[in-house]
Structures are given as C-alpha cells and as structure tokens.
Amino acid sequence: MRPFNYTNAKNKEQALQSYTSTSHYLGGGTNLVDLMKEDVERPDQLIEVANLDYKNIIKKESGGFTLGGMLSNSETANHPDIRKNYPLLSMAMLSAATAQIRNMATNAGNLLQRTRCPYFFETSMPCNKREPGSGCGAKDGVNSLHAIFGYSDKCIATHPSDMCVALAAMDAKVEVQKVYGSSRMIDFSNFHRLPGDQPEKDNTLEPGELITAIHLDKPKFSDHYYYLKIRERSSYAFALVSVAAGLQIKSGVITKAGLAMGGVAHKPWKFTEVEKFLEGKKPNKVNFETAAEMAMQDAKPFEGNKYKVEMGKRAIVRALTHAYERKA
Structure with a gap:
C-alpha cells in the first residue's frame, strides 16, 4: 500500500x-x-x-423514508421500519457479503463500490477502467462473469452491489452535498453510468460531492417482494445473476411493478418497459414468462457468459413468482 x-x-x-x-x-x-x-x-x-452525524439517521419523510449515507448496511437492513416497509431492500442487503462486512460497510459506500472484474484487480493485465487506454482484457479473455447488457468496446465489467439492485427496482433517489454548499438529488436510474468511452467513471457524481442520504418513496412492495441471488457458492460470493422483484397487487391485478437485475451490466439493470407490461396484468406464469422473454431479448452475451441469458429468464420468472406468492 x-x-x-x-x-x-x-x-x-x-x-x-x-x-x-x-x-x-x-x-x-x-x-x-x-x-x-x-x-x-x-x-x-x-x-x-x-x-459524521450529518443525515446519519433513518427518518420518515413525505410518506417515504430517508436513509443516512453514513449508516452501516446492517443498521439499515435490520431497522424495524425498513424491514416492515421496504423488505425487498432488507432482503437484498442481507444477502450481501458477511455480517462483519455489513457491520462496517456504509450505505453511501455500497453505492460507490467498484467492479469485481478480475482484470480490474490484476494490475499486470489491461483494464480501461483502472488505466484508461490500456484495453479490456475481459473482452477476449475469461468473461463468464461479465456484462450482457449496456457494455461498450472499452469495458464489459458488471456492478457488484445487491443493495443497488433493490434500490433500482424501488426508484430511489440519492442526495449529494456539493463542495460549495448546495445539494442536489439524483434519480437512482441516473446515478450509475454505462461505460461508453469513459469506463473509469462509475457514476455521475461531480468531483468532491459527498453522498449524504438515500430517499425512498412511499412503500409499494411491502407485501409482494423477492430478491433472488444466484451465485457460484451459497455464501460470501457476488451474484452471477440477481433479480429484485416487487409487485403491488389489488383485486388480483398488478397495479405497480418493480424489476431490476444485477450481475448483468455496468450498473443495476432496470426493466422499465417490462414493468409497464406487467402493470394491469394478472400475476400468473404466462405473464411472468412473457416478462422474462421481454427482459432478456436485448441481451448480447459473450462466449463465456451465454448461460446468463437463460439463467436470467428463469431467475426473473422465479423471483416474480416468489414475490406474488409471498402473501397471496
């Protein structure tokens, strides 16, 4: 060091x-x-x-809740208000890492964690994210863990967070403090960025901005939710594919859907069009399978990660089914 x-x-x-x-x-x-x-x-x-004490809280505001950026993942996931109102978030966070790491890791830090691509970690290998212009070793190398959506010629790495997949499905917002006193709010879908020509930039933060809070809207998926994480071993591993699924159901019809996937892109991959498709539909196998086909139709896998397409379809159907059956 x-x-x-x-x-x-x-x-x-x-x-x-x-x-x-x-x-x-x-x-x-x-x-x-x-x-x-x-x-x-x-x-x-x-x-x-x-x-810092600044926004180091969980507070009810405007029908939703504010999560302090400096709170630990454990404090957040196990908080009674989060477990009751946002169990999808709690479930996703508790699937991550170990209890010891969750006790240390902060909410803001979770948003900022970097890819676990082995080419990024190995300094003897080319990696545009680590050293812009050096090349992407994974593209023609071992890419079984890499992206099938949204990548570029410069980078095919994936974002590793579980918490962020749930936040994407829930349409959260991120509050940041600027260097010169003002603050701004960023829609979660715009917080992380795709690699494009600048894969070294993981997010849309400006230099020096400090994440102070995460804002959650009024709870929508407190009854029907599921976070599915598929990994190479059952503990302490990052997702090959993960799915955050939330459903709001009234009179046997889906009135609101949240669906996002992890392990498949440079950022949590939110399926906005699939969510729209599900709304107004009955929560059944046929509609879930159609949703899964829609979600994966634009996937462009590499030789090493073709399995993620079929795995992704099955994972989406399974997550939506578990979400529906949870309190059906």
Whole structure:
C-alpha cells in the first residue's frame, strides 16, 4: 500500500473543504482499502466521513423514508421500519457479503463500490477502467462473469452491489452535498453510468460531492417482494445473476411493478418497459414468462457468459413468482 495522508473530518464542511482531486472519502473502507492494498486505487489523502452525524439517521419523510449515507448496511437492513416497509431492500442487503462486512460497510459506500472484474484487480493485465487506454482484457479473455447488457468496446465489467439492485427496482433517489454548499438529488436510474468511452467513471457524481442520504418513496412492495441471488457458492460470493422483484397487487391485478437485475451490466439493470407490461396484468406464469422473454431479448452475451441469458429468464420468472406468492 502506498503512503497517504489521513484527515478525520469533524463535520461535512471540513470533509468537503479538505477534498482534492487525489482524495477519497472513507466510510467503512470495505472496498476502498482492499483496492489500495492491491495498488488499484492510489489516493494521496483519505478523508474520514463515517463518523459524521450529518443525515446519519433513518427518518420518515413525505410518506417515504430517508436513509443516512453514513449508516452501516446492517443498521439499515435490520431497522424495524425498513424491514416492515421496504423488505425487498432488507432482503437484498442481507444477502450481501458477511455480517462483519455489513457491520462496517456504509450505505453511501455500497453505492460507490467498484467492479469485481478480475482484470480490474490484476494490475499486470489491461483494464480501461483502472488505466484508461490500456484495453479490456475481459473482452477476449475469461468473461463468464461479465456484462450482457449496456457494455461498450472499452469495458464489459458488471456492478457488484445487491443493495443497488433493490434500490433500482424501488426508484430511489440519492442526495449529494456539493463542495460549495448546495445539494442536489439524483434519480437512482441516473446515478450509475454505462461505460461508453469513459469506463473509469462509475457514476455521475461531480468531483468532491459527498453522498449524504438515500430517499425512498412511499412503500409499494411491502407485501409482494423477492430478491433472488444466484451465485457460484451459497455464501460470501457476488451474484452471477440477481433479480429484485416487487409487485403491488389489488383485486388480483398488478397495479405497480418493480424489476431490476444485477450481475448483468455496468450498473443495476432496470426493466422499465417490462414493468409497464406487467402493470394491469394478472400475476400468473404466462405473464411472468412473457416478462422474462421481454427482459432478456436485448441481451448480447459473450462466449463465456451465454448461460446468463437463460439463467436470467428463469431467475426473473422465479423471483416474480416468489414475490406474488409471498402473501397471496
């Protein structure tokens, strides 16, 4: 690990004012510190923000809830209000990593975690995300874990988060504090970005912006929900494919649907058109299978990850079925 300066920010103003182009904010550090050890990330300064009181809460607001950016994943997933009103989010978060990591990892840090692509971690291999212009080793290499949606010639990596897949299905919003005092709200669908010609940029944050909160709308899927995570082993592994499914059902008809997939793109992959298709339909096998076909019709797999197409279809049907049957 390379030498770095450490700033223990006393408040958000000090954190923002201390930021430079070679700084990183430090929350739980469960991803960042690993990347520093592997010489993938090389910050000159770490700014400690995990102890900030600012928005370090779970609070009911305008029919929904606000989640503090500095709260741990465990505090969030196990909070009574989250388990009751947003069980899809809780279920997704509790499927991630280990209890020890969830106790350290922050909500804001979860949004910012970087890909687990082995070419990104291995500094002797080409990776445009790690070193722009060096090439993408995965494209013609071992790509069984990689994207089937939204990739570019520059990068085919996937986003690793479970929490973010649920947030995408739930249409969350992210609040960020700008360096010069103002704040802004980002729709979750616009927070992470596709690789395009700049795969080194994972999200739409501007330099120095600090995530302070995640905003959840009024609960819609507290009765019918399911998070399905398919992985190579049953614990402590990232998803090959994951599905966050939420249904709002009245009088035997789907009135609202939330559907997103993980492990298939550079960002959580939300199926907006499939959600629209499901709304007004009966929650049955035929409609779920049609939804799955629609969802996967634009997939463009590589030789190593063709299995994700069929796996994705089956996973969507299974997740929607479990969501429907949960309290049917």
